[in-house]
Amino acid sequence: MFFLGIDVGGTSTDCIMMDQERRVVAAAKQRTTTDVISGIEKIIGKIFRQAKVKGQAIEAVMIGTTHCYRALQECKNLAKVCAIRIGQAKGSIPPLYEATDSLRQAMGLTYFELDGGHQVDGNSLGLAPSYDELKRFLHAIRHQNVDSFAITSTFSSINSKHEQLVAGWIRDILGEQHALTLSHELGSIGLIERENAAILNAALAKITLQVLRGVREVLGRYGIEAKLFVTQNDGSLMSFDYAINYPIRTLKSRATNSFRGAAFLTRHNNCVIVNVESNETHVGVLEDGFPKVRWSKTQIANIHANVQMPEIVTVDIDRSDQVDDGMLDRLYQVVQRFQPRYQPLPILFVGEGSSQIASRFKFPWADVIQPEYYQYVSAIGACIAPISGSVDRMYWLQAGLSREDAEEMAKQEAVHEAVRAGADPDSVTIQTIKAAPLAYIPNQVLRIQVRAVGSIV
Numbered sequence: 045m046f047f048l049g050i051d052v053g054g055t056s057t058d059c060i061m062m063d064q065e066r067r068v069v070a071a072a073k074q075r076t077t078t079d080v081i082s083g084i085e086k087i088i089g090k091i092f093r094q095a096k097v098k099g100q101a102i103e104a105v106m107i108g109t110t111h112c113y114r115a116l117q118e119c120k121n122l123a124k125v126c127a128i129r130i131g132q133a134k135g136s137i138p139p140l141y142e143a144t145d146s147l148r149q150a151m152g153l154t155y156f157e158l159d160g161g162h163q164v165d166g167n168s169l170g171l172a173p174s175y176d177e178l179k180r181f182l183h184a185i186r187h188q189n190v191d192s193f194a195i196t197s198t199f200s201s202i203n204s205k206h207e208q209l210v211a212g213w214i215r216d217i218l219g220e221q222h223a224l225t226l227s228h229e230l231g232s233i234g235l236i237e238r239e240n241a242a243i244l245n246a247a248l249a250k251i252t253l254q255v256l257r258g259v260r261e262v263l264g265r266y267g268i269e270a271k272l273f274v275t276q277n278d279g280s281l282m283s284f285d286y287a288i289n290y291p292i293r294t295l296k297s298r299a300t301n302s303f304r305g306a307a308f309l310t311r312h313n314n315c316v317i318v319n320v321e322s323n324e325t326h327v328g329v330l331e332d333g334f335p336k337v338r339w340s341k342t343q344i345a346n347i348h349a350n351v352q353m354p355e356i357v358t359v360d361i362d363r364s365d366q367v368d369d370g371m372l373d374r375l376y377q378v379v380q381r382f383q384p385r386y387q388p389l390p391i392l393f394v395g396e397g398s399s400q401i402a403s404r405f406k407f408p409w410a411d412v413i414q415p416e417y418y419q420y421v422s423a424i425g426a427c428i429a430p431i432s433g434s435v436d437r438m439y440w441l442q443a444g445l446s447r448e449d450a451e452e453m454a455k456q457e458a459v460h461e462a463v464r465a466g467a468d469p470d471s472v473t474i475q476t477i478k479a480a481p482l483a484y485i486p487n488q489v490l491r492i493q494v495r496a497v498g499s500i501v
Contacts (some may be wrong), residue, residue, distance in 0.1 A: 045063075045064055045098060045101060045102070045103040045209050046061050046062065046063055046064075046101050046102055046103065046167045047061070047062045047063075047102070047103055047104050047105075047106070047427050048060075048061055048088070048102055048104075048268075048270075048427070049061075049062065049106050049371075049423040049424060049425075049426040049427025049428075050084060050087070050088075050105065050106070050107040050108070050423060050426065051084070051107075051109075051111065051298060051301060051420075051422035051423040051426055052076055052084065052108070052111065053076060053110055053298060053321065053322070053422070054076065054110055054114065054322065054323070055076055055117070055320065055322040055323070056073055056074065056076055056132070056396070056421075057073070057074055057076045057077075057083045057084060057087050058071075058072070058073050058079075058085075058420050058422060058423040059071070059073075059076060059087040059090070059423055060072075060086060060091075060099075060417075060420050060423040060424055060427060060454070061073050061091050061094075061095050062215040062424075062427050066308075066415045066427075068306070068420075068424070069094075070091045070094035070095040071091075071094075071417065071420050071423075072087050072090040072091050072380070073087075073419065073420070074086060074087050074090070077207060077222045079200070080111060080255060080258070080380065080384075081255070081258035081259065081261075081262060081290075081388060082221070082454070083267045084107075084258075084259060084262055085265070088262065088263075088266055088292060089266075091401055092266065098267060099263070099266040099267030099268035099269070100267055100268075100269070101133075101262035101267045103270055104271050104272075104273060104500055105259075105268065105270050105271070105272050105273065105321050106265060106273045106274075106275065106281055106426040106429060107259060107273070108270065108274070108275035108294070108297045108301045108422060108423075108425075109255065109274075109294065109297075109298070109424045110298050111251065111252075111255050111327065112248045112251065112252060112291050112294050112295055113291070113293070113294075113295045113296070113298075114164060114250070115248065115251050116147070116247070116295075116323070116344065117166055117246055117345060117347040119144075119147050119149075119150035121254075121281060122147075122149065122150045122151045122247040122248070122250070122251065123192040123246060123247050123248070123249050123250035124151060124152040124188065124189055124190050124191045124192070125149065125151045125153050125190070125192050125193070125194060125195045125243055125246045125247050126150065126153075126154050126185065126188075126190045126192075126193050126194070126268050127139040127140070127153065127154070127155035127156075127157065127193075127196070127197045127239065127242075127243050127246075128155070128156055128193060128194070128196070128214075128297070128480070129155060129156070129157050129196050129197075129239065129270075129287055130157075130158045130159075130160040130161050130173055130195070130196065130200075130207065130210060131157070131159075131160065131161040131169070131196035131197065131235070132159065132161060132171065132196065132198070132207050132397055133197040133347045133369045134157045135157075135186055136249050137236060138155065139155045139194075139196075139240075139243060140153060140237055140239075140240060140243050140279050140347065140471055141151065142240070142346065142347045142348065143345070143346075143347055147345060147407070150241075150247075151247040152188065152302045154185060154188060154190070154255060155496065156178070158173045158177060158178060158210065159171040159172070159173060159174065159200065160172055160173040160175065160194065160205040160210075160478065161197045161198035161199070161200075162195060162197070162198060162199045162206070163198075163199060163490075164199055164202065164438075164440070164464070164482075164489060165201075165202070165440045165442075166199070166202040166203040166429035166440050169361050170372070172313040173209060173213075174207055175213055178210065178214070178217070178363055179213075182214070182217050182218060183217075186322050187427065190222065191222065191223065191249065192222060192225065192247065192249045193211075193214055193222055193223070193224050193225070193243035193246060193248040194224065194225045194227070194233065194239070194243040194245070195207045195210050195211055195214075195224065195226050195227065195240060195242065196227040196239040196242050197227070197228075198209075198235055199438075200226070200227055200238075201228050201231070201232045201233070201436070201437055201438050201445065202437075202438045202439070202440060202489075204228040206376060207226045207227065207228055208226065208354040208466075210281065210472070211224050212225055214392070220362070222263060223249035223250075223253075223288075223289075224246075225241055225242045225243075225245045225246040225249070225289075226242070227239055227241065227242035229290070229291070230242055230245060230350070230351060230352060231350030231351060231436065232290065232358075232436040232437060232438060232491060232493075233351070233438065233482070233491065234341060234349065234350055236348070237341045237348050237349055237350035238349075239345050240348060240349040240350075241344075241349040241350050241351045243448075244292055244344055244345070244347065245290060245291060245292040246248075248291035248292060248434070249288070249291060251291075252287065252288055252290055252291035252294075252443055253288050254466045254495075255272070256272070256284055256287060257411075259272060259446075259454070260272060260284070262411075268495035271283070271284070271466070271500070271501075272284045273287075273331055273429075273431070273466060273500070274286075274287035274294060274297075275294065275297040275298075275300070275301050275425075275426045275429060276293045276294060276297055276300075276432065277293050277296045277297055277300060277302070277337075277351075277352060277353055277354055278300060278334060278335065278337055278352060278354065278432060278434070278495065279297075279300040279301065279303060279304040279334050279335050279354075279429060280334075280429050280430055280431055280432035280497060281426075281429045281430065281431045281432070281465070281466065281500070282431065282432075282465040282466060283431075283464075283465055283466035285315060286464060286465045286466065290351075291360035292302050292351055293351070295344060295351075295353070296353055296354050296356065299319060299326045299335075299354060299356055300327065300328075300354050301421070301422040301423070301424075301425035301429070302317065302319040302326070302394055302395065302421045302422045302423070302424045302425055302486075303317045303319070303330055303335050303354075303425065304330075304335070304425035304429055305394070305420070305421030305422060305423070305424035305425030305426075305428070305429065306319075306330075306335070306392040306394045306415060306418075306421050306425075307330050307333055307392075307416035308424060308425065308428050309416060309417060309418075309424065310390075310413055311419065312330075312338070312389075312390050312423040313330060313332055313333035314330060314331060314332065314389055314393065315330050315389045315390045315391065315392050316330075316379055316382045316383060316389050316390070316392070316393060316410075317328050317329070317391075317392050317393045317394065318379065318392070318393050318394070318395075318398065318401070318405075319394050319395045319398070319421070320361065320362075320363055320393065320394075320395040320396070320397040320398040321362070321363070321395050321396065321397065322362060322363055322396065322397070323362040324358050324359065324360060324361065324363040324404050324454065325358070325360075325362070325375070326340065326356050326357040326358055326359075327355070327356065327357045327358075327375070327382065327399075328354055328355055328356040328357070328358060328376045328382065329355065329382040329389070330479065332475075334475070335354040335355070335356070336355040337352050337353070337354060337355065337495075338352070338353050338354070338355045342459060347377070348405060349360075350373045350436075352434060352436070356417065357377060357378050357381065357382075359374060359378055360375070360431065361375065361401075362397065363384045363395070363396055363397020364397070367400050367401055368402055369473070371401075372401070372404060372405060372406075375401070375405065375480055375496055376405070376407070379391060380405065381409070383470070387409070388409040388410035388452060389410060390411040390412075390413055391405070391410055391412050391413065391436055392414070392415065392419065392421075393405070393412065393413070393414045393415050393417065393420040394414070394418045394419075395418065395419065395421070395432065396419045396430045398414060398418060399414065399418075402471075403417060411494070412484075430467075430497045430498060431462055431465050431466050431467035431496055431497065431498050431499065431500060432462055432467075432475070432496060432497045433457055433458050433459065433460065433462030433464065433465050433466065433467070433472075434460025434461060434493070434494060434495040434496070435454055435458045435461060435492070435493070435494050436491070436492070436493045437454055437457070437490070437492055438482065438489055438490065438491050438492075438494075439453070439454070439490045439491075440488075440489055441489070441490055447490060448480065450479075450490050450492060451477065451479055451492055453494040454477070454479075454493075454494045455474055455496070457494070458494035458495060458496040459472045459474075459496045461496070462496040462497065462498050463498070465494075466500065466501060467497070467498030467499065467500070467501065468499050468500065468501045469498075471498040471499040472496050472497065472498035473496065473497060473498070474494060474495075474496050475495045475496060475497045476493075476494065476495045477492070477494045477495075478492070478493045479491070479492045479493075
């Protein structure tokens with residue numbers, strides 16, 4: 045049996061085939077097509093001709109793409125979004141207030157405020173959401189052809205009851221045809237940042253479904269009946285259905301695919317990666333085989349959002365630039381930011397444009413390495429990735445709920461998320477866990493962040 049790894053970038057699409065021993069059997073590269081799908085179809089044909097195998101021999105297909113990221117940057121092909129905010133402070137900051145007019149217009153953003161929400165201890169603020177108010181609003185916007193809803197409630201990361209209640213009402217009133225994003229499933233602290241993440245995720249629902257359905261149709265034409273997986277921001281995989289619900293988790297996956305692929309090829313699980321792409325260079329660090337993740341809020345399309353993202357610095361260097369001392373010095377300074385004070389990590393150069401830079405780059409205290417198949421690392425990283433599930437929750441510690449109990453609850457939820465994403469339940473283990481009390485709260489509120497990983501079923 046064989047595995048296909050596909051990486052769709054802005055300029056090139058890469059594909060590799062690996063056998064069960066994770067050896068590269070075939071590799072191909074071509075320009076990315078405007079519609080993306082026809083390019084994927086062509087490159088799979090190239091791979092099959094090289095390897096001389098048929099579709100029935102493929103056990104799983106893993107794909108990483110920048111399609112969602114480009115959709116936000118270009119404000120194109122976004123779903124029409126309605127944001128539902130549940131809380132008591134009405135008429136304050138409007139949803140997605142940091143966004144450009146073009147981004148708001150591209151998603152036709154409309155919003156509605158409902159009473160409800162919870163306090164930091166998980167107790168109700170006193171007022172419950174009104175079914176009748178929501179129903180009147182939904183009937184009033186029927187003509188706007190909303191595709192997707194983003195539902196956000198105060199402190200839903202502690203108590204998500206009102207988000208789930210309103211989501212059920214929307215399905216009851218409008219049916220099952222709309223995509224729903226609940227903010228507590230994406231982010232933790234910060235109502236605005238969590239709401240921003242929910243809205244951006246909702247805006248990507250339409251294009252994600254179109255692309256992944258197109259990929260499935262291509263696989264079908266080649267007789268490939270294997271499961272389809274999509275790469276996440278942390279260098280892991282999620283299933284087709286999971287990816288449709290959480291497309292925002294794919295935005296930086298191409299860079300992390302490169303990092304994971306580089307680590308696999310060199311057997312260095314702790315290293316600095318320099319990935320030189322067609323129009324920019326990404327620099328980051330691997331810790332125990334996975335990209336270092338930024339658990340705090342980040343910026344997406346210049347909007348602050350509470351979404352896990354890899355810790356990456358993007359340098360304005362592309363493969364066509366002339367390699368000179370100024371460029372090398374800029375890159376050296378960025379690499380230095382990721383190096384520990386003692387025992388510097390090896391530096392891996394990957395990507396199509398990395399050869400000339402790697403041959404001239406000098407770092408006195410660390411090895412500089414360019415692995416075989418360096419130009420295909422993103423596809424390789426997708427092909428060898430595990431499946432993961434993560435949670436970022438707040439727990440109110442009180443009588444009957446100790447810190448140990450809260451951590452165990454978070455671990456169980458992370459394992460459940462990994463299984464939902466497609467992992468074999470018997471293979472799932474806890475990779476990382478972080479727990480810290482929330483500042484400025486008189487009683488102890490614990491924020492727990494957990495990631496669980498497992499293998500494909």
